[in-house]
Amino acid sequence: MNNRNGDAGRDVDPDLYRRLKALPKIELHRHLEGSLRLETLAAIADQYRMDLPGYGVEDIRPLVQIVPGDEPDASVYLAKFGTLRGFYKSPEIIDRVAYEAVADAAAENTVYFELRFTPPALAREKGYSLAEVTDWVIAAVERASRDFGIMVRLIASMNRHESVELGHEVVKVAAERLDRGLVAVDLAGAEREYPGDTFEKVFQEAREAGLAITIHAGEWAGPESIRLAVEKLGAQRIGHGVRVVEDSDVLQMTLERQIAFEVCPTSNVQSGVVRSYEQHPLRDMYQIGLLTTLNTDNTSVGALSLTDEYARAIRYLNFSLDDIKRLILNAAQAAFLPQREREQLMDRLEAEFSPAGESPTSS
Ligand SMILES: [Zn+2]
Numbered sequence: 001m002n003n004r005n006g007d008a009g010r011d012v013d014p015d016l017y018r019r020l021k022a023l024p025k026i027e028l029h030r031h032l033e034g035s036l037r038l039e040t041l042a043a044i045a046d047q048y049r050m051d052l053p054g055y056g057v058e059d060i061r062p063l064v065q066i067v068p069g070d071e072p073d074a075s076v077y078l079a080k081f082g083t084l085r086g087f088y089k090s091p092e093i094i095d096r097v098a099y100e101a102v103a104d105a106a107a108e109n110t111v112y113f114e115l116r117f118t119p120p121a122l123a124r125e126k127g128y129s130l131a132e133v134t135d136w137v138i139a140a141v142e143r144a145s146r147d148f149g150i151m152v153r154l155i156a157s158m159n160r161h162e163s164v165e166l167g168h169e170v171v172k173v174a175a176e177r178l179d180r181g182l183v184a185v186d187l188a189g190a191e192r193e194y195p196g197d198t199f200e201k202v203f204q205e206a207r208e209a210g211l212a213i214t215i216h217a218g219e220w221a222g223p224e225s226i227r228l229a230v231e232k233l234g235a236q237r238i239g240h241g242v243r244v245v246e247d248s249d250v251l252q253m254t255l256e257r258q259i260a261f262e263v264c265p266t267s268n269v270q271s272g273v274v275r276s277y278e279q280h281p282l283r284d285m286y287q288i289g290l291l292t293t294l295n296t297d298n299t300s301v302g303a304l305s306l307t308d309e310y311a312r313a314i315r316y317l318n319f320s321l322d323d324i325k326r327l328i329l330n331a332a333q334a335a336f337l338p339q340r341e342r343e344q345l346m347d348r349l350e351a352e353f354s355p356a357g358e359s360p361t362s363s
Pocket of ligand 1: 029031188218239297
């Protein structure tokens with residue numbers, strides 16, 4: 001199991017953890033490039049005799065995963081992705097990691113999964129085109145979706161610290177594949193140094209093509225970054241957005257527009273955005289009435305599963321099992337699906353969450 005984390009399962013009692021694992025889940029914010037099986041990476045490293053200290057899982061782990069002793073800092077967190085870019089050495093590898101990412105989500109009862117990937121990250125090592133790598137990801141995800149009975153949509157990410165031209169290319173490739181389940185685009189990367197205002201035309205193009213928009217904001221930069229993402233770039237959802245609580249105007253604006261927040265607390269602790277899980281603003285965001293959802297961001301870089309994230313919200317932020325179900329329903333409401341399909345998803349979840357299947361207490 002790639003997602004096993006020594007501590008997470010012990011955050012709550014085993015019986016509650018089993019119930020959390022059995023819940024039908026939705027994930028809206030998970031990066032393919034941060035959600036790779038360590039065993040697969042070790043096999044690739046070995047096959048290609050990559051220039052690494054060794055080819056065992058434990059040799060690979062500290063290079064690609066947050067481990068004890070790592071500074072809680074954005075540069076440390078992002079450096080893992082730099083190392084990972086060296087692993088995308090063939091179409092078969094890209095197919096395999098995309099397929100496995102969907103299999104892993106299905107294994108913890110995720111019923112609807114939006115997986116995001118960064119075409120330039122997958123393409124660069126071997127000089128593939130963005131269209132090629134995108135087609136490989138789509139094909140793998142279609143296969144996995146059928147094999148594991150999970151509904152998947154894709155989001156193409158671009159980095160704010162990379163060029164605007166590259167952003168235009170990502171949008172073009174995505175727009176041509178809207179009918180194959182690639183439904184949205186995302187802006188990620190170094191937020192403090194690159195506010196993203198230069199990407200205004202890129203996202204205008206995306207909207208005109210019918211792509212939905214989610215943007216990482218209010219993570220490493222303040223609430224003004226959330227305002228820019230919504231008002232200038234047209235974001236319907238915000239990745240992280242935890243700093244929204246610092247500005248009442250931005251808070252009000254996101255409430256009025258029903259902007260959804262893809263919150264990923266463990267990632268925020270690991271990258272130094274918040275000091276500890278106990279101090280994470282998720283609870284405040286939820287109580288204020290923001291459309292909050294709970295996500296992993298990166299299962300292998302962060303060494304966690306979505307079940308772990310639910311367990312931690314209960315353990316450290318005083319969420320109940322009913323609150324967790326509400327967060328899952330919020331995710332259905334915020335899904336990048338046509339309204340009718342969103343409603344069907346919500347109906348299905350509400351039926352499965354009904355008292356017949358679960359008792360309401362988490363204590
Ligand atoms: Zn992210």
